[in-house]
Amino acid sequence: NFMLTQPHSVSESPGKTITISCTRTSGSIANHYVQWYQQRPGSAPTTVIYEDNVRPSGVPDRFSGSIDVSSNSASLTISGLKTEDGADYYCQSYDGHTVVFGGGTKLTVL
Amino acid sequence: EVQLVQSGAEVKKPGESLKISCKGSGYSFTSHWIGWVRQMPGKGLEWMGIIYPGDSDTRYSPSFQGQVTISADKSVNTAYLQWSSLKASDSAIYYCARAAPGSHESFDFWGPGTMVIVSS
Numbered sequence: 105n106f107m108l109t110q111p112h113s114v115s116e117s118p119g120k121t122i123t124i125s126c127t128r129t130s131g132s133i134a135n136h137y138v139q140w141y142q143q144r145p146g147s148a149p150t151t152v153i154y155e156d157n158v159r160p161s162g163v164p165d166r167f168s169g170s171i172d173v174s175s176n177s178a179s180l181t182i183s184g185l186k187t188e189d190g191a192d193y194y195c196q197s198y199d200g201h202t203v204v205f206g207g208g209t210k211l212t213v214l
Numbered sequence: 215e216v217q218l219v220q221s222g223a224e225v226k227k228p229g230e231s232l233k234i235s236c237k238g239s240g241y242s243f244t245s246h247w248i249g250w251v252r253q254m255p256g257k258g259l260e261w262m263g264i265i266y267p268g269d270s271d272t273r274y275s276p277s278f279q280g281q282v283t284i285s286a287d288k289s290v291n292t293a294y295l296q297w298s299s300l301k302a303s304d305s306a307i308y309y310c311a312r313a314a315p316g317s318h319e320s321f322d323f324w325g326p327g328t329m330v331i332v333s334s
Binding site: 137139141143150151158194196202203205 | 259275
């Protein structure tokens with residue numbers, strides 16, 4: 105099985121842009137889609153990006169996803185940060201048999 | 215509007231059985247995989263397994279195979295997660311999530327979660 109490695113925490117100021125990385129430890133990042141989920145404290149996860157770079161209806165275009173084959177990683181970029189973006193973010197992917205979540209990244213906007 | 219409505223919180227004793235539910239509405243329930251995800255207190259998300267309600271094709275995470283049973287009743291648009299003998303370590307929040315069209319691993323909608331507390 106593979107793992108998805110995320111930074112434990114990141115922080116940035118309101119209005120700035122931040123990128124959260126998700127590195128796949130084995131197998132190509134391009135072989136299976138990457139999803140990103142936001143989880144605010146005390147709430148269920150919500151999907152902010154699925155299938156690498158697709159935003160569900162209602163998710164602002166400040167959120168974008170990408171993959172980088174050279175580093176075997178995916179990234180979630182949030183521009184124009186708002187305090188409400190402060191949450192845990194999880195990446196997730198697949199290897200043909202098993203769904204794997206990253207350990208999560210706590211984003212602090214202050 | 216897509217909705218996943220999960221059953222309410224449960225408090226059980228070790229050794230008891232439990233079945234929690236996830237009812238889908240606002241879409242074709244039989245055409246999307248439904249997954250179950252565990253979140254233990256203060257921890258991250260763990261994939262437990264998925265089911266295709268159209269034909270009940272089910273896949274389990276190796277970590278949960280044999281520990282839980284995933285099922286679905288398409289006549290009532292509901293998926294289930296059940297335990298035959300709960301342990302204290304099963305205390306967690308359990309989320310169901312709908313997979314995106316044509317996918318069984320890209321979740322696009324999530325339920326609110328069911329909290330399960332197992333304590334003597």
